[in-house]
Amino acid sequence: MKLSEDETQHIQPRTIFFVEICRLLLAFGVMAALALVTDLFHIPNPNMLLITGLVVFTSLYGFPAGILCSLVMLVYSLYFFSTDHSFIHFTDVNIRKMLTILLGVVLNTIFVGKLKQAKDAAVQRLLLSNQLLVEDNSLLERASMVDTLTGVRNRFALQRDAAGYENQTICLMMLDVDNFKGLNDTYGHKTGDMVLSTLGETLNARFGAEHCYRFGGDEFLVVHNQLSAAEFSQQVRRMTAELSDRFLAEHQLRVTFSAGYVFGRCELPGELHLMLRHADNKLYESKKAGKNRCLGERYRPSISERYALTESPVRSAAAGKAPDTSASALR
Secondary structure, X not given: OOOOHHHHHHHHHHXXXXXXXXHHXXXXXXXXXXXXXXHHOOOOOHHHHHHHHHHHHHHHHOHHHHHHHHHHHHHHHHHHHOHXXXXXXOOHHHHHHHHHHHHHHHHHHHHHHHHHHHHHHHHHHHHHHHHHHHHHHHHHHHHHHEOOOOOOEOHHHHHHHHHHHOOEEEEEEXXXXXXXXXXXXXXXXXXXXXXXXHHHHHHHHHHOHHXXXXXXXXXXXXXXXXXXXXXXXXXXXXXXXXXXXXXXXXXXOOOOEEEEEEEEEEOOOOHHHHHHHHHHHHHHHHHHOOOOOXXXXXXXXXXXXHHHHHHHHHHHHHOOOOOOOOHHHOO
């Protein structure tokens, strides 16, 4: 049965209280056992054993346990040093001993308790620092992997993700904004940024942020492994048409998009790079055919391209180098 947030908040204080009670009972039990052992075996200087228990439990559980252990120790000292164990009659020497014990117990409890508080505060600061460090690292990683303007992943993220597409059937698309330079020159960079930001937001929403990348300028890349070629093509055409209508209706801008894609099996290291080149060629064909369109084909590498893919890792290994999967190579 799943508990509600309110129930969880009520349970947590009760749990903490129960743990504290268990700790105090443990401290009391151990100190009582030590006192019993010292009495049964007639240990001549019982306070050495009891003060050890006092220091240990104060350092572990703080002031509440320290105060409880101090009371046990003082009660046993009254019993041990009083005449005939009367708790009220003492010789002058034993009175001085009791005053010394009282002073030692108070000072030990305060000193060790303060050390425990300082340690707990230092641990809390360390935990907070670690939490802030984790959050900062997460923000830095996001900043290094996500394009700030469009909200889609960048080429560094593509470099990191490239190996994850190996041995999968994927659709890979290159898309850009038609006449983007003219749009910037006519309406200004603020409008151009708005177009790119809207495009990035739409790509993330349509295909998922884990599949979309800003490749550079107004060029975007989508690598998808969960859609068929027909579904992918339909999604692209529907998205670009809806975006064009939206820019016209909301901003009186005629914005169109061209795309090129390939679909097929990405099998070898570096094959994503080759598929990207094929998709880039289809994008060029879309531009050449009049823009405002999406052209795609099945990925069919030539024999020479396939040979280069299989030969390159062998040469790299023979030379003691890893295959080049850097962001600059993914072009």
